[in-house]
Amino acid sequence: MATLQTAWTSPTDLNYGNTYNSTTRDIATVPVAGSSLRLTFSNLWSSTPTTFSAVTVGAQQSGPDVIPGTFVPVTFNHGSRSVTIAPYGRVVSDPVPFAVHAGESIAVSMATVGAATVSAHTCCSGPIDSYATSDGVGNLTLSPTAAGFNPLISSTFMRWLSVIQVAGSPAQGTVVAFGDSITDGFGYLNQGFSWVNAMQARIAHLPPSEQVVVVNSGIAGDTLTVFPPHDSYAEGSGGLPGVTRLNMDALSLPGVKSIVLLLGTNDIWFGAGGVTGHPIPPYGTAPSIEAGMRQVVNAAHAHHVKIFGVTLLPRSTSTAADHDLPENWTPAEQATLTAVNTWMLSPHTPFDKVINLNAVMSDVYNGDCRPTIPFAPYFNPDHLHPNVAGETIMADAISTTLFGIAQAPQVAPLVTATPTRDCPAAQLAAQVLAAGRQPATPPTTTTTTITTTTTMPASTNYSSMAKRILEVALLVLVVLLVVALWNARRRALRRRAARRRTQRPRSHPRPPGPPRSPPPPRRGPGPRRP
Known part of the structure; x- marks a missing residue:
């Protein structure tokens, strides 16, 4: 069997009354997929043994109804269909060849033989998690419908079922x-x-x-x-x-x-x-x-x-x-x-x-x-x-x-x-x-x-602020680098032009131009242009 992992739990915490020759159907939603299951049942709050004559698992349709054709029998101790749980004890099933899909709700049905004290998880108000028949109705673990289950004793409290393990998840x-x-x-x-x-x-x-x-x-x-x-x-x-x-x-x-x-x-x-x-x-x-x-x-x-x-x-x-x-x-x-x-x-x-x-x-x-x-x-x-x-x-x-x-x-x-x-x-x-x-x-x-x-x-948003500051700083550096390169290029062009003027041959003097007028006199220490 593939590696097991726990996929659902409902720890029992209280004795929740007695029953006799009846069937209980617990509904549990499994959040991850698996190729097979193992189920744990708790008798932790009972001073007497509890015997299941049959246990099945199937895919829930709605309420206590099970999709027809999905029932799989659950066995114990290498193939036995029945099991007796010792007082204050628990029992784990054999691997169950039931593939479950992520988020699927499964129905686990248990038929008790004789008198049994129910160990339950007594919380909380909300959706119905557990359905049961009246005393004496017997084994309905393969019944796909609500017929035979007593709506007056349906409960939000999970009964007996306490752990679901999945393999192949x-x-x-x-x-x-x-x-x-x-x-x-x-x-x-x-x-x-x-x-x-x-x-x-x-x-x-x-x-x-x-x-x-x-x-x-x-x-x-x-x-x-x-x-x-x-x-x-x-x-x-x-x-x-x-x-x-x-x-x-x-x-x-x-x-x-x-x-x-x-x-x-x-x-x-x-x-x-x-x-x-x-x-x-x-x-x-x-x-x-x-x-x-x-x-x-x-x-x-x-x-x-x-x-x-x-x-x-x-x-x-x-x-x-x-x-x-x-x-x-x-x-x-x-x-x-x-x-x-x-x-x-x-x-x-x-x-x-x-x-x-x-x-x-x-x-x-x-x-x-x-x-x-x-x-x-x-x-x-x-x-x-x-x-x-x-x-x-x-x-x-x-x-x-x-x-x-x-x-x-x-x-x-x-x-x-x-x-x-x-x-x-x-x-x-x-x-x-x-x-x-x-x-x-x-x-x-x-x-x-x-x-x-x-x-x-x-x-408090320090990481976002730091990232933004870094981005701005990098942008400023890029702009400064471009400006510096442009200024260096301008200076290089000016020096090249000056060298060309000084190296011009004397046989090609500048042609005469019109006489230049003297510059006007300065009137004061006004600002100089760059």
């Missing part, structure tokens, strides 16, 4: 986006859209052989570090903490070449008493978060995987009026966030590169200069989760050259955001955003009724 490896709800795409207005979607859209403009796959390993409510029981969302949706699940959800995946880490803001909130109402130091402090980051970086480097850190985004208090549960953000929590970001950006950082998205997402545009406050047009009403415009600008600020590929074109921004003049934080935001631009694209402002590109102030 022209892409150059996999980048894992490792984070929390900000990476996962949580938000009232997002419909599951994340900066990962925007980044993959950028990369899709490159030739297939120059692309990488960016897979989403975000879990809403996730923390970086380990918290005591019942002090975080771990029991309710947050999944395993980053330091615990790093190997399973990133380092063990085939083809991974780098990781982008955006975790830590939940640690601050939980540590300050976000769940209990009482601070629980040392959890959620700057030293504990920094120690967690070092642990993750060391593990990545031990696997020869590069890891890029993203500074924690600005946030502020949300209330019931903001369409969310009240979530207070105190000056002490802000001080912790600032301390973590300062350490990340310092020479002591362990990361291969730090991407300062905090600067890009701060309120430093359109006349404002408040670097600790979220820029409202980039965020959902909760002042915490970026909206589609915010997720898009985050992807635009990450240079794809970090992943060993060419600089991909930026996605058109969705809101007007002009860095505020005389605001140092705005200048920093513009510089960070410029890192994601194509080298040949000049930083200009384009405004329409829908989108406006973020303007980089002229004072």
